Amino acid sequence: GESVGLHLPTLSVQEGDNSIINCAYSNSASDYFIWYKQESGKGPQFIIDIRSNMDKRQGQRVTVLLNKTVKHLSLQIAATQPGDSAVYFCAELLGGTDKLIFGTGTRLQVFP
């Protein structure tokens, strides 16, 4: 299958621990942000999104935090599981456009 993220930053966590993946976005005019998970051989899978009028949004086991002052986005995964192992990308959508701009990605490795 497709091998994604051969030289990406890697976060290694123990199963059951919480994970925090960080992302710096590039454009202060971006008004929509998405986290995607990409497993080997698959396309990016939507996890959670947040709009610029919010600073926090929660999903099932995941939380996204947005700090517009420093253009920073984070994804928190609670009780990390082996199935969470993948490459995680943040993406921003510039207001008034339909062009998603992806960050470089972080590989999450979960060990028992």
Added chain:
Amino acid sequence: ETGVTQSPTHLIKTRGQQVTLRCSSQSGHNTVSWYQQALGQGPQFIFQYYREEENGRGNFPPRFSGLQFPNYSSELNVNALELDDSALYLCASSSTTTPVFTDTQYFGPGTRLTVL
């Protein structure tokens, strides 16, 4: 599963050839976007089609072109292939309620193109 399919899964071409990649969007999604993902990098936006017309383009040369059809399918065509075109090509479908607001993009599994 996202309901977005792509074909073929893998493809090998030689430099200078032309290639057509296909995507079938989720039913009801009027917008399709195409991305190029080089190994170890995030996807890069190629272009987007909304109601069968190009609705935005990234920094890709004109030899990258596309079509969108009324039946929720679309194509990405690349002419005069170069070695650097080797990548995973992803399509993503979404529902756009206005020309400037796009709902979440759902990705297909991609087509792996190798140019020799």
